[in-house]
Amino acid sequence: MRFLLPETPKASSRQRSTDLSDENFKRLIEAMHEGVLYSDNNDKILYVNNSFCELTGYSYDELVGRIYSDFLIAGKDRIMMESKVLLRKEGIGDQYELQILRKNGELVWTMVNGIPIQDDEEKVIGSMGTYSVITEVKKTEKRLKAINQELNTFIYKLSHDLRGPVASIKGLANLARTEILDPESLNYIELISKSVHRLDSILTDLLEIVRIKENAIYTESIAMETLVDSILHSISPQEDLKKMKFTIRVEAGLNFVSDKKILSAVIHNTIDNSIKYKDSTKDVNIFDLVICTYHTGIRIIVDDNGVGIPYNIHEKIFDMFYRGHIDSKGTGLGLYIVKNGVEKLGGSIHMESEPEIGTKFVIDIPTIFN
Amino acid sequence: MEEYRYKKVLLVDDSEIDNFINSKLITKTHFAKETIEKLSGSAALEYLKTECKKADSLPEVIFLDIMMPVMDGFGFLDEYDKLPDLIKDTCKIIMLSSSESFKDLNRANSSRLVNKFLNKPLSEKALEVIKF
Numbered sequence: 001m002r003f004l005l006p007e008t009p010k011a012s013s014r015q016r017s018t019d020l021s022d023e024n025f026k027r028l029i030e031a032m033h034e035g036v037l038y039s040d041n042n043d044k045i046l047y048v049n050n051s052f053c054e055l056t057g058y059s060y061d062e063l064v065g066r067i068y069s070d071f072l073i074a075g076k077d078r079i080m081m082e083s084k085v086l087l088r089k090e091g092i093g094d095q096y097e098l099q100i101l102r103k104n105g106e107l108v109w110t111m112v113n114g115i116p117i118q119d120d121e122e123k124v125i126g127s128m129g130t131y132s133v134i135t136e137v138k139k140t141e142k143r144l145k146a147i148n149q150e151l152n153t154f155i156y157k158l159s160h161d162l163r164g165p166v167a168s169i170k171g172l173a174n175l176a177r178t179e180i181l182d183p184e185s186l187n188y189i190e191l192i193s194k195s196v197h198r199l200d201s202i203l204t205d206l207l208e209i210v211r212i213k214e215n216a217i218y219t220e221s222i223a224m225e226t227l228v229d230s231i232l233h234s235i236s237p238q239e240d241l242k243k244m245k246f247t248i249r250v251e252a253g254l255n256f257v258s259d260k261k262i263l264s265a266v267i268h269n270t271i272d273n274s275i276k277y278k279d280s281t282k283d284v285n286i287f288d289l290v291i292c293t294y295h296t297g298i299r300i301i302v303d304d305n306g307v308g309i310p311y312n313i314h315e316k317i318f319d320m321f322y323r324g325h326i327d328s329k330g331t332g333l334g335l336y337i338v339k340n341g342v343e344k345l346g347g348s349i350h351m352e353s354e355p356e357i358g359t360k361f362v363i364d365i366p367t368i369f370n
Numbered sequence: 371m372e373e374y375r376y377k378k379v380l381l382v383d384d385s386e387i388d389n390f391i392n393s394k395l396i397t398k399t400h401f402a403k404e405t406i407e408k409l410s411g412s413a414a415l416e417y418l419k420t421e422c423k424k425a426d427s428l429p430e431v432i433f434l435d436i437m438m439p440v441m442d443g444f445g446f447l448d449e450y451d452k453l454p455d456l457i458k459d460t461c462k463i464i465m466l467s468s469s470e471s472f473k474d475l476n477r478a479n480s481s482r483l484v485n486k487f488l489n490k491p492l493s494e495k496a497l498e499v500i501k502f
Contacts, residue, residue, distance in 0.1 A: 167489075167491045168388050168491065171387075171388065171391035171492065174391075207469075261472070
């Protein structure tokens with residue numbers, strides 16, 4: 001019996017016999033902490049080490065000579081195992097996770113490293129695998145996934161449920177504004193109104209983030225001119241947009257297959273960023289939006305003459321809750337939404353910015369093919 | 371004297387504050403002359419059953435909140451569907467939500483019982499454009 005690693009099928013037999021005898025290999029395998037199983041091309045067990053016996057709960061004699069795929073592998077994994085056997089026959093080794101059915105009926109998660117075994121003519125005569133128990137790793141992984149999921153649900157529920165009372169306060173403030181005449185009281189109402197609007201934007205942004213992170217992508221054909229139109233209409237307050245000198249150039253008739261809601265959030269928040277960080281010391285505040293075909297997808301360019309971003313914070317602007325400007329009116333979530341949205345759509349974002357000159361975002365998004 | 375667009379509307383919302391806001395706004399804007407407030411879906415159903423027996427007494431519009439304990443807006447719709455046709459032919463339902471949840475929006479839009487979906491808080495502007 002000779003063991004050959006698939007990566008070095010041409011390793012000379014001379015080296016093997018001088019450096020490590022077959023006897024030494026056997027002793028090494030017997031002492032290994034991982035379970036080792038050697039089988040022929042028909043899944044018949046030819047050899048197992050001590051650790052493998054412990055792992056499965058069977059004795060050496062109960063294992064050797066039997067077809068392992070018949071009793072050590074849970075039904076659902078058998079099809080996967082067949083593909084592994086085919087790989088081995090082609091001389092290819094690989095690593096995968098597998099549940100082993102123990103003698104007492106328990107399932108135990110293992111990480112398998114399988115390699116083909118070849119004879120002197122380099123013909124595959126069987127395969128050997130090392131089995132490391134990863135039950136704890138699997139459990140931790142499962143727990144982490146659950147915690148992460150729970151956290152996202154929590155944030156979603158929280159933002160969702162908080163919006164009820166926030167909407168009530170907004171409604172009350174709207175009513176009070178029309179009924180209260182005393183200027184001092186009215187001033188308080190305005191301040192309450194402002195704060196509650198800010199709270200509302202934070203909640204909206206949080207919901208948007210969870211939606212982007214959690215929801216599956218839903219693709220449809222998007223008429224870009226119509227989409228941009230509706231985004232511009234949803235900019236709030238509209239007066240801020242009207243004060244800017246903006247140029248919109250969307251390639252005529254451009255249709256693009258992607259997730260409309262995510263794409264809309266990306267464009268909306270990028271434009272919003274330009275509006276929020278316009279340079280009030282300049283006579284004219286400009287932003288240009290260009291959307292055109294690029295490779296298999298689209299390129300979105302948002303270019304402004306706003307306050308610009310200091311070089312030392314270029315790295316941080318996409319971080320969650322990071323606000324890079326002293327009079328920031330935002331939630332610190334806008335560009336974080338942009339980054340997450342672009343990533344979800346498989347695109348990339350590139351930023352160029354010079355303080356006092358302006359900022360330019362270039363976003364490339366590929367078409368999503370089903 | 372200014373005309374009222376509707377005679378009577380029914381507000382179904384577990385939040386008294388929201389009922390207060392909406393009822394104020396509805397009368398102020400002359401959207402309706404009378405507003406009835408119910409704090410739960412079941413109370414609203416009872417009300418509709420009673421009014422159905424009187425002549426010309428049913429509300430023309432129902433503002434229905436989605437998020438309510440025990441019976442939510444959609445639960446209300448399931449029960450409402452079983453009511454006599456007279457009620458369903460008279461009342462138009464506007465669903466209200468504060469969540470901007472797409473799931474709710476889709477569900478409301480796909481229900482044949484819902485005539486409109488609006489976000490909270492209700493505003494003068496939103497009321498202006500309501501026409502059935």
